[in-house]
Amino acid sequence: MRALIRKKPAASRADPAPSRWAWRVQRMMLTPGIRLTLRAGLPFCITLLAGTWYLSDEGRRGAIEQAVAETRASIETRPEFMVNLMAIDGAKDELATYIRDILPIDFPISSFDLDLDVMRATVSAVPAVKTAAIRIRPGGVLQIDVEQREAVALWRTDEGLALLDENGFYVAAATSRYARPDLPLIAGEGADRHVGEALELMQAAAPMGDRLRGLVRMGDRRWDVVLDREQRILLPEFEPQRALERVIALEAAQDILTRDVARIDMRLTRRPTVQMTPEPAEERTAQQAAFRANNQ
16 A cells, blocks of 8 residues: 555755856955945945036036135134234334335235235345244234344445445445445445455454545455545455555554555555655655756
């Protein structure tokens, strides 16, 4: 009886292995580049496309620009960012007035509208300014700290008189010699490049007192000391101060400069030359001629 009953075949188990395409997809999803693309690249592209579509409308772009401008203006015009006045330290009244003129600022103004680098370059370009520093102080003050050049010499040129500092830099123009009688007078081509040497010679010539008129640069090589009565001391190119001190010693010992001397040539240090003025020279020539005539 049992042998006549047919048994049902046993159901086959499902294969747990994935198909070939599923396996390839899983392997592809494990690739770092693909995972990064799906995580970041795809959302970025979608967002970029959406933003491009949104901003393609001119009205929307204008509204966004206006909102940004209003927000920026509301921040820049806050009281803590406003500059209300200018303070200049280290400059005399005339220079301070000139700096205010070349920096025409309409106060109050936002600190975001001030280009401090450009302003510092403008102030530093002024001949009388040696250095300049610009900053914004708390309280809305535009602080300008100036180191002013100090004039130490008066330089006479074909264009007029100019004030120079210790390094020969132009400070300002002078209307006349009497505008700064306290400063030594120099002249000649290249005198501005040798202001330090001129000051040393002026100091060495201090014993001459009021007789000293100034120094003239000759051929951009050496100096002539100019005295009153149109007298000159021709100094050598090298060691001029030492040669000048020798002349001052001769003056103290023999009063050589109080005589009728036109110039003293010290260019040859071993053989100084004294040139008399025309009148005593003619008189001396006449005396020598008379002396020779009497001896004949």
